[in-house]
């Protein structure tokens with residue numbers, strides 16, 4: 372391959388849209404032996420970044436052929452301990468190289484070009500997330516580009532049954548107003564790693580369906596924390612309707628999953644009164660709800676997190692095409708055992724890698740080596 376012919380330029384919707392969509396359709400992400408999720412951006416290739424404060428998409432062309440794409444976004448978020456906790460973060464995502472042009476240095480060139488945009492915009496750190504067994508991606512970022520392994524949160528995916536689940540009669544679920552939710556997040560989560568400074572923009576976005584709290588029936592919570600009083604145990608989460616932006620589709624699935632899907636659908640058809648869950652059809656494009664900003668306090672809060680997840684599941688049953696609920700939680704988070712998920716659809720260790728963009732002798736350079744400042748990690752729904 373002659374590198375001189377490679378041209379990298381900004382994405383132009385008029386010129387590149389159809390070819391980028393085609394490339395996305397042809398690219399599997401991750402190792403080929405396991406379940407593979409394809410994304411369907413429904414005619415809008417920048418849908419995954421366009422809700423971020425700043426974003427960019429680059430394309431690589433060889434002659435008239437579009438051979439690669441990459442996307443990036445920039446935001447201000449918590450990285451260090453207070454008081455100087457905020458840093459400018461550049462997120463790298465959506466790197467895809469056409470299968471026939473891989474291993475020719477195009478992926479590397481695209482990342483380097485995106486990093487130039489980060490530097491021009493005063494970014495402190497660049498970071499990216501990948502499956503830990505995506506060898507090509509891990510080698511590219513860690514060996515070639517000097518990124519360091521940072522955190523390994525788990526992506527937990529749960530199928531949405533057509534039937535609503537029964538919530539515990541001892542649990543009260545209440546929806547917060549956006550101002551109440553923003554107040555609570557700023558009060559409780561500003562020191563959480565990667566907490567976005569513009570949380571208000573996320574909560575006000577039309578894709579954010581709301582924030583809910585769960586607490587035990589009988590306890591009162593009129594002020595929702597504004598008076599400093601909270602129930603003895605409570606949990607909170609927000610929901611983002613990712614399915615309105617893009618769809619997912621399963622590429623391969625373990626045989627056990629396929630067989631169970633078929634049998635359970637058959638039984639469901641013949642004996643609808645059976646309480647066996649019918650597994651959704653994951654082979655046609657489907658949407659999902661992303662649960663973010665999960666927080667819990669008090670001895671019984673784990674159970675309340677579970678109740679909130681059921682509540683979200685029931686909301687999802689009413690949304691056309693919403694076939695899974697998804698969340699991403701830090702490796703050691705207390706709430707993890709309380710979130711229902713399917714192992715075969717989930718990713719136990721999503722690998723986050725980070726790289727300092729500034730050559731300053733400061734604690735910044737130590738960041739990848741430091742243990743998490745808190746056990747929790749805020750996963751921005753705009754970056755899913």
Ligand SMILES: CC(C)(COP(=O)(O)OP(=O)(O)OC[C@H]1O[C@@H](n2cnc3c(N)ncnc32)[C@H](O)[C@@H]1OP(=O)(O)O)[C@@H](O)C(=O)NCCC(=O)NCCS
Pocket residue numbers: 398399400401465466467468469472473474475476477478479480499500501505506507508510511512514515
């Ligand atoms: C990951 C991907 C973007 C790499 O793009 P690429 O253009 O083939 O990568 P490059 O040619 O620039 O490779 C640079 C380095 O990455 C590593 N690398 C790339 N492909 C590799 C592979 N298949 N196996 C092992 N290492 C690999 C190597 O270290 C390579 O350097 P080298 O060729 O000098 O050994 C490409 O394989 C792809 O599109 N994969 C599917 C989508 C995906 O997984 N994206 C990443 C999501 S974060």
